[in-house]
Amino acid sequence: MESFVLHIVFHGELSWFLSRRNLEPELSLVRDRRASIKDIFESLGVPHTEVGQILCEGTPVDFHRIPTQDSRFDIHPVAPPLDVTCPTLLRPDPWKSVRFLVDDNVSRLTGLLRSVGLDAKHIKGAADTDLADxxxxxxxxxxxxxxxxxxRKKILFGRFIRATQPYLQLKEVLTFFGLEGPYALFSRCFLCNIPIRPIPKATVLHxxxxxxxxxxxxxxxCPSCQKLFWHGPHCKAMLSRMAEVGINITPHNVA
Ligand SMILES: [Zn+2]
Structure with a gap:
């Protein structure tokens, strides 16, 4: 196949992901094989999970578009909030619910997401292949x-977590995915990630x-680990940390 030139402009935060040798957000590239626009921008450093819209000559296209001679692409970041239950051109099969899988490198998010009632799975030491599966x-x-x-192709929705402080990471996730509450605070087992149930005090006095x-x-x-929970000083401390970073914890959310 003959080589051809294509032009790509990376918008907004996407230029941050470009690998060192491709620092310019506007690139003209020579390619000599058939590859999708997704394969091409990922080879430049940008993960597909960060991309919200691809324009080819000003028209929205999907990840599979094969560039041709002199074609021009504009790659835009996801514009938050990203609602995973709504279909888009890039992600036409929406999900019914919002559930998370937390990688080891942001593992402290797990407990914080559970504390606001969200389903967050974390498997310590899991291999990348297993996480993708x-x-x-x-x-x-x-x-x-x-x-x-x-x-990875199997990752349909994801987020490269920018913040390094755990409560700011929580704020980042809630904002990015449009999860502005009200939250089912402290309704999920911190250890098992399943909803906890009320239990009569008299049955557990001992x-x-x-x-x-x-x-x-x-x-x-917790129906699984039998651990007991109550709203003590630890919960109040967590709520005040959340309020400090701007998470909207309204009084009626607190059981
Ligand atoms: Zn449990």
Missing amino acids: IAEAQRRILLSRDIELLK RLKPETRQYVDTLYT
Whole structure:
């Protein structure tokens, strides 16, 4: 096949992902093989999960478009909020629910997402191949700071987490995916990622320390690990950290 020239403009934050030798957000490239626009921009460093719109000569196209001689592409980042339940040209098969898969490199997000009632799975030490398989099979949004992992074909929805501080990471995820509440706060087991249930205090008195027995009336238990939960000082501290980073925790959310 003869070589040809194509032109690509990366918009907004996407230029941040370009590998060092391609720092210019406007590129003219010579290619001599048939490759999709997705393969081409990923080879330049940009994971497909960060891309929200591709224009070819001003017309929206999908990831599979094969560039031709002198074709011009504009690659735009995802414009938040990204609603994974709404079909788009790039992601035509929407999901029914919002569920996350958390990579080791942002693992502290797991407990924080669960604390606001969201389904967040984390498997310590999981291989990239396994994470991609789980994300595809269970329809989970991958949260990671591993750009190569986010390029995997099986990852339909994902986010390269920008923030480094865990509460700011939580704010980033909630904002990016349009999860502005109200939240089912402290409704999920921190360990097992499943909803907890109320349990009569009288049935668990023998498991409570004297001070808890005295001051706590409403208790919950996890159907899997049987751990007991109640809204104590730890919950209040978490809520104030969330409020500090601008997460909208309204009083009626707090059980
Ligand atoms: Zn549990």
